[in-house]
Amino acid sequence: MTETAKPIIQIQNVSKRFGKVTAVDNVSLDINAGEFFVLLGPSGCGKTTLLRMIAGFELPTEGRILIDGQDMAGIPPNKRPVNMVFQSYAVFPHMSVADNVAYGLKIAGVKGGEIKDRVAEALDLVKLGGFGERMPDQMSGGQRQRVALARSLVMRPKVLLLDEPLSALDAKLRAQMQFELSELQEKVGITFVTVTHDQDEALSMACRIGVINKGEVAQLATPSDLYEYPSNRFVADFVGSVNIFEGKLTLDEPDKAAVDCPGVGKIYLNHGVTGPHGADVWIALRPEKIYLHVPGEGKAVKAAAQDAPDGYNFARGKIKGMSYLGDITLFEIELESGARIRVSRPNLSRHDQEDFTWDDKVSMHWRADSPVVLLG
């Protein structure tokens, strides 16, 4: 990440309407040079439309897009200093791998010898050295994606746009490509803008994430800020798994606050909220931030929690659902009021999953800095 953040892409009040449908609604955001930026959102949220407007395949209904300070209005896709990796990869099936990668250079009128060198360099970069003579139908999906990457990178664009780059790969390959893409981005130093609906992908690759919901930017933040400090219910719910409780702000002081949530009880926080007293707020609590205690530990835990300097959060319930995922186990716990809380627990030892079973009475606690108060 560059400290002297200089925007390479400036999106200014851009809207896009298809007939009566508003796909992108007054979006403004800057993407910095050298950054790995991810547009994250559910399908149909307008993130791909935004990407296609940067590439020039769609024109904004309102607003403007600047790339490297230059207004892109009226500049067709073939004249923009950006290149795109398409969701289907769109590798030309009738050209060899080397010809695919060379295509843009040939169009640009680069000399034959230089084309050869740059194609070889680009293929090495995506670890396809020696594959130049192959035809696309002799390659796997993952390899075809690398061809598409090399074909774009060889043009040395100011920005590389990637439309759902990993969606067609299987889970193992996807995880590997996440690392490789980040590594590649650091190596070439080109700004990457990726569109995805997969939050794991976004969190693992991005410098910054723009969460898009219904055509608007819901939050713009680094991956950890997005996860730990979501600014609204949509982001909290969309990124990761979360428990959301509705409540009223009953205590709000500079160093502590409390929210009274019907069905759950009072939830204490070790910081102020600066919201109006008695306001309707929501509490977001991640399942992994809740400690689950084996039966019998409850009393000691409660006593210990009460001694905690920041106040305590304590609850009791019954296990209503369990799903063992290997690395963690997910629990669905029903409180006495009938409200349900999701808790995840890492399986630190090989016998941890044997600690609990259905209908066990359990107690839980979480730290006062774990819940996030959401005002909207």
Added chain:
Amino acid sequence: MALFARTPVAPLEYSRTLWMRLWVGAVMVFLYAPLVVLMIFSFNDSKRNVVWRGFTTKYYEKALGNDQLVEALINSLTIAALATLASLVLGTLAAVMLWRFRFPWKGAIDGTISLPIIVPEICLGVAFLMFFAAVGWPTDLVWPFNLGAITIAHITFCFPFVTMVVRSRLASFNREQEEAAKDLGASEGQVFRDVLIPHIKPALVAGALLSFTLSLDDFVITYFTSGPDTITFPVKVYSMVRFSVTPEVNAASTLLIILTVILTFVALKAQGVKAIAETH
């Protein structure tokens, strides 16, 4: 049953069941027996050509020595080549237009473009006869311009076939490839040349084959549009048959069959059989 007994016949191995083999054999006989008979009797040493009288190749010499017949064949090949070329261009452009753009009356144009395929040939023939008479189409031009009327008529019924095959091929085109090419700097023209044409190439080959053979053996429409100096091969054969079916006609037909088979074979080889099969 030693023929089939080595390994048991699997449920879907129809090609190894006796009744299927017989059925396929029967279909083959039905399709090709008349052609084979025609070819065999082209070597018959008999003027009336009803019973076999011995082997000879003299009717081939006679056919090739028949100036009118050779001229008709050259006319036919010329017309077929011109009609194929024009149909390819027109048909492809029409297919791309209907696939790519939205414009007023698109539905109507889409519907009427295949009309020449549906309208009975006899109607088309009469229509062309009246049309060329009405516009006063000159009939005394020198070769090959005297073939203009026939060629125009042939283009009319050939290009819808090209449009049809090209369109069905375009349906499988991934628009992202077009965008990818543009993204890499290609202009509309370069996209057409480098991405679209290679994709529809099998359809172009198939369309060209269709046009060429349709034009080559068309009789009805040609009959109405040909003048005294513009006899085509099928029309000439017809006029010869009116007197008697001599082995000379058989010999000429055999040559035409061989020519068509060679052309088809070359086209299939050039393109790869698989690619052409994909278009259908």
